[in-house]
Amino acid sequence: MNHASGTQRQALASNGMRLNELSARTIVDAIRGRRLTAISVMEACLERIAIREPEVKAWSFLDADAARQRARLADEYQASGLPLGPLHGLPVGVKDVFDTSNMPSEYGSQSLRGRRPTEDADAVSLLHRAGAVVVGKTSTSEFGMYHPSPTHNPLDLSRSPGVSSAGSAAAVVDRMVPLALGTQHTASTTLPASFCGAFAFKPSFGFASMQGSNVLVPRMAHIGLLARSLDDLTLFAGAFDHSLADVEVLRHPPRLGLVRGPGWDSVSPDARQALDRLVAGLPVAVVNVDLPSEFDMALEVVLGLLNAHLANRFGALPEQTFRSFCPPLQEGIVAGRSLSAARYLELEAMADRLSALAAALLCDHDALLTLSAPGEATRLEEGPGSGVLSMPWSLCGLPTVSLPLLRGMNDMPIGVQLVGRHGGDRELLGVAAWLTDVVTLDGKSSHEQI
Amino acid sequence: MNHASGTQRQALASNGMRLNELSARTIVDAIRGRRLTAISVMEACLERIAIREPEVKAWSFLDADAARQRARLADEYQASGLPLGPLHGLPVGVKDVFDTSNMPSEYGSQSLRGRRPTEDADAVSLLHRAGAVVVGKTSTSEFGMYHPSPTHNPLDLSRSPGVSSAGSAAAVVDRMVPLALGTQHTASTTLPASFCGAFAFKPSFGFASMQGSNVLVPRMAHIGLLARSLDDLTLFAGAFDHSLADVEVLRHPPRLGLVRGPGWDSVSPDARQALDRLVAGLPVAVVNVDLPSEFDMALEVVLGLLNAHLANRFGALPEQTFRSFCPPLQEGIVAGRSLSAARYLELEAMADRLSALAAALLCDHDALLTLSAPGEATRLEEGPGSGVLSMPWSLCGLPTVSLPLLRGMNDMPIGVQLVGRHGGDRELLGVAAWLTDVVTLDGKSSHEQI
Numbered sequence: 001m002n003h004a005s006g007t008q009r010q011a012l013a014s015n016g017m018r019l020n021e022l023s024a025r026t027i028v029d030a031i032r033g034r035r036l037t038a039i040s041v042m043e044a045c046l047e048r049i050a051i052r053e054p055e056v057k058a059w060s061f062l063d064a065d066a067a068r069q070r071a072r073l074a075d076e077y078q079a080s081g082l083p084l085g086p087l088h089g090l091p092v093g094v095k096d097v098f099d100t101s102n103m104p105s106e107y108g109s110q111s112l113r114g115r116r117p118t119e120d121a122d123a124v125s126l127l128h129r130a131g132a133v134v135v136g137k138t139s140t141s142e143f144g145m146y147h148p149s150p151t152h153n154p155l156d157l158s159r160s161p162g163v164s165s166a167g168s169a170a171a172v173v174d175r176m177v178p179l180a181l182g183t184q185h186t187a188s189t190t191l192p193a194s195f196c197g198a199f200a201f202k203p204s205f206g207f208a209s210m211q212g213s214n215v216l217v218p219r220m221a222h223i224g225l226l227a228r229s230l231d232d233l234t235l236f237a238g239a240f241d242h243s244l245a246d247v248e249v250l251r252h253p254p255r256l257g258l259v260r261g262p263g264w265d266s267v268s269p270d271a272r273q274a275l276d277r278l279v280a281g282l283p284v285a286v287v288n289v290d291l292p293s294e295f296d297m298a299l300e301v302v303l304g305l306l307n308a309h310l311a312n313r314f315g316a317l318p319e320q321t322f323r324s325f326c327p328p329l330q331e332g333i334v335a336g337r338s339l340s341a342a343r344y345l346e347l348e349a350m351a352d353r354l355s356a357l358a359a360a361l362l363c364d365h366d367a368l369l370t371l372s373a374p375g376e377a378t379r380l381e382e383g384p385g386s387g388v389l390s391m392p393w394s395l396c397g398l399p400t401v402s403l404p405l406l407r408g409m410n411d412m413p414i415g416v417q418l419v420g421r422h423g424g425d426r427e428l429l430g431v432a433a434w435l436t437d438v439v440t441l442d443g444k445s446s447h448e449q450i
Numbered sequence: 451m452n453h454a455s456g457t458q459r460q461a462l463a464s465n466g467m468r469l470n471e472l473s474a475r476t477i478v479d480a481i482r483g484r485r486l487t488a489i490s491v492m493e494a495c496l497e498r499i500a501i502r503e504p505e506v507k508a509w510s511f512l513d514a515d516a517a518r519q520r521a522r523l524a525d526e527y528q529a530s531g532l533p534l535g536p537l538h539g540l541p542v543g544v545k546d547v548f549d550t551s552n553m554p555s556e557y558g559s560q561s562l563r564g565r566r567p568t569e570d571a572d573a574v575s576l577l578h579r580a581g582a583v584v585v586g587k588t589s590t591s592e593f594g595m596y597h598p599s600p601t602h603n604p605l606d607l608s609r610s611p612g613v614s615s616a617g618s619a620a621a622v623v624d625r626m627v628p629l630a631l632g633t634q635h636t637a638s639t640t641l642p643a644s645f646c647g648a649f650a651f652k653p654s655f656g657f658a659s660m661q662g663s664n665v666l667v668p669r670m671a672h673i674g675l676l677a678r679s680l681d682d683l684t685l686f687a688g689a690f691d692h693s694l695a696d697v698e699v700l701r702h703p704p705r706l707g708l709v710r711g712p713g714w715d716s717v718s719p720d721a722r723q724a725l726d727r728l729v730a731g732l733p734v735a736v737v738n739v740d741l742p743s744e745f746d747m748a749l750e751v752v753l754g755l756l757n758a759h760l761a762n763r764f765g766a767l768p769e770q771t772f773r774s775f776c777p778p779l780q781e782g783i784v785a786g787r788s789l790s791a792a793r794y795l796e797l798e799a800m801a802d803r804l805s806a807l808a809a810a811l812l813c814d815h816d817a818l819l820t821l822s823a824p825g826e827a828t829r830l831e832e833g834p835g836s837g838v839l840s841m842p843w844s845l846c847g848l849p850t851v852s853l854p855l856l857r858g859m860n861d862m863p864i865g866v867q868l869v870g871r872h873g874g875d876r877e878l879l880g881v882a883a884w885l886t887d888v889v890t891l892d893g894k895s896s897h898e899q900i
Contacts, residue, residue, distance in 0.1 A: 311791065311792040337790065337792060339790065339791035340790060340791060341757075342787060
């Protein structure tokens with residue numbers, strides 16, 4: 001494929017893969033080495049989107065011509081010889097809870113229809129500086145609440161893609177874009193990753209500025225990164241923190257603790273069995289970790305904090321706007337209105353206490369291992385799925401990785417969730433690399449060449 | 451006084467001052483230079499306390515023999531030749547809102563009668579490490595609320611010493627101890643300093659750990675330092691932050707802004723006139739600063755946050771305990787119970803907004819200048835006095851200094867309050883040094899010799 005000239009010819013890599021199917025790392029390296037152009041990759045992504053979007057509905061906004069124009073500008077910029085960012089020329093999807101000055105930013109809500117902020121969110125600015133080409137805005141549930149988004153699970157259109165970074169997870173897994181940006185307050189990146197079979201990274205609280213995004217509860221507001229491999233995930237994370245770009249597989253066997261936390265009784269038998277088999281096959285002993293009883297309150301704390309902030313933010317809106325909201329948002333606002341200030345402070349103190357307890361647990365373990373979701377993707381008619389297994393870690397601000405290493409009874413993916421120490425993002429990604437290395441991924445090779 | 455041997459002889463410095471009247475700096479230097487012993491200074495302080503305490507009531511706990519024993523230990527420690535801390539051998543009073551493992555810690559409340567924590571507060575540990583000899587616990591209002599403490603103003607026993615670090619201010623001004631530790635959430639150091647004529651420093655929020663103290667509202671919890679001169683105040687502050695130990699007078703004339711903030715209509719005519727005369731006599735132009743209108747909400751925000759935290763902390767106590775509380779505490783709890791979580795979050799957001807506005811104001815000024823209190827010390831029957839002039843700066847976490855540079859119509863002191871940039875504690879103390887230098891202090895000389 002060296003020195004290829006026409007877009008048609010560039011649509012296939014030397015191993016027969018279409019350009020939209022290539023890994024982010026391969027694409028970035030090839031663009032940097034002038035073996036690919038940004039516009040050719042963009043065309044392949046847009047072609048895939050054109051074919052699949054009517055069914056998958058991963059995008060809330062996409063202007064193909066504008067996206068092409070941005071890709072061409074990336075190529076022109078490169079031709080100027082100026083230094084390139086780590087994601088130069090790479091198509092990336094951005095969940096529509098981030099402000100974009102050149103695209104609508106509606107947070108999945110009718111009430112913000114046509115909203116065009118004047119400033120990019122900080123995370124979007126960072127992607128631009130890293131050279132990424134933002135393709136469009138991916139679908140989200142309304143204000144990221146537990147409510148279906150328009151998106152369908154690309155692996156089985158009759159199933160939920162999870163919430164609320166559903167569009168980002170679906171776009172990545174369906175090979176519309178190699179990377180997509182999500183957010184997570186409770187489970188919004190981990191759940192869609194588990195349901196759709198994506199690799200996801202929710203960094204430590206404070207990892208990235210959330211300025212210009214839909215922050216529901218400040219202490220729980222995280223970015224979420226979605227990709228099709230762990231290697232791509234680290235490339236993505238490296239754009240935010242350079243030290244994560246070259247994460248290495250942990251050299252020593254990690255000390256892993258197996259957590260069956262709050263909500264474990266909702267885990268399906270096939271998911272339990274799949275996790276048990278994975279753990280039994282590991283080359284290290286995995287210690288069972290009983291969470292302190294205080295963690296039984298975690299979901300109550302999460303929902304209480306969320307509802308209080310919803311009441312604060314949306315409580316004074318006109319009745320008509322309130323009635324236009326999705327039921328979970330209306331219910332959250334109503335529940336939040338009846339919370340007292342004293343109870344709010346109690347919830348904050350509990351959150352602090354749980355964070356301290358979680359930090360203590362992670363002194364003895366390199367990572368905690370649990371499921372990302374209670375089972376395979378729910379059927380659409382069963383609702384968007386439960387984020388119960390992610391909530392405690394979001395509340396405590398700990399970094400998590402979701403790896404699509406398990407399969408359920410319908411051969412749909414189930415994520416393995418690894419939880420790391422606050423600030424130990426690099427170590428956590430190292431454990432994740434170790435785990436993906438020791439678990440055979442259906443015998444597939446990830447080798448790509450351009 | 452060199453080589454003096456007997457306690458009797460040591461009680462007088464060479465200029466005729468008693469040892470308890472000497473400045474903290476003089477005492478520390480003399481002890482370090484072996485011209486004084488810690489026990490001789492302690493004896494002089496205890497003698498003064500024995501004479502005055504029945505009327506002033508500055509102490510909630512004092513065990514003279516135990517204090518002597520601690521002073522002797524300081525002398526023994528010095529005899530061992532080990533390195534000395536910056537406050538070595540110096541008698542210091544500690545407001546009884548700090549936990550002490552070797553003295554009762556009752557936070558001024560019947561409900562905590564006889565409480566003996568197992569750990570010292572972090573600030574108390576720091577004083578010990580600095581070599582200070584904690585004399586005893588100084589009186590406070592109940593949990594630091596706006597309610598009289600047992601203390602009387604040492605300058606006029608019929609007047610209020612302010613709240614809630616009243617015992618610390620009275621003990622310092624009455625020459626019972628050269629330094630005393632207070633706290634401030636709203637005005638608890640600045641008001642007693644103004645009423646009693648002490649020099650006070652409330653550092654930037656975050657300056658010192660408040661662990662082990664009576665924290666009412668975390669974002670407003672500050673230590674407060676009280677002394678009889680600015681020089682002693684910087685010695686004291688230097689024990690917490692070494693860079694403050696040798697603050698120098700500002701070399702350039704400071705850019706000062708004169709603030710007549712919320713509550714200015716309660717300022718008495720004599721206080722206004724005294725401030726106007728002081729400003730008119732300064733060798734620099736002082737700019738009038740109109741606070742943004744958002745500051746009109748400052749008091750509401752302060753009280754709302756306080757009440758919410760009171761309801762959270764005390765709301766679930768038995769009725770009998772509740773009824774034992776002073777009226778302002780009961781009223782605060784009741785008011786706090788009716789606050790909603792949404793309103794609490796609104797108050798937090800307003801506090802953030804005010805902090806940002808205050809920070810912007812201080813870009814144009816080296817310090818803001820205002821009064822520490824609305825006038826002279828109130829008569830005891832009029833209540834403990836108003837902290838309204840300090841509240842906005844406590845809320846915004848800005849460092850303040852109170853200097854007893856003014857006199858009211860009854861010749862009682864009125865403090866000048868300087869407000870600095872967050873983190874600009876050293877610069878603020880430099881401005882305070884400049885101001886005290888240019889304002890003649892009744893022609894008194896502060897020269898001391900041992």
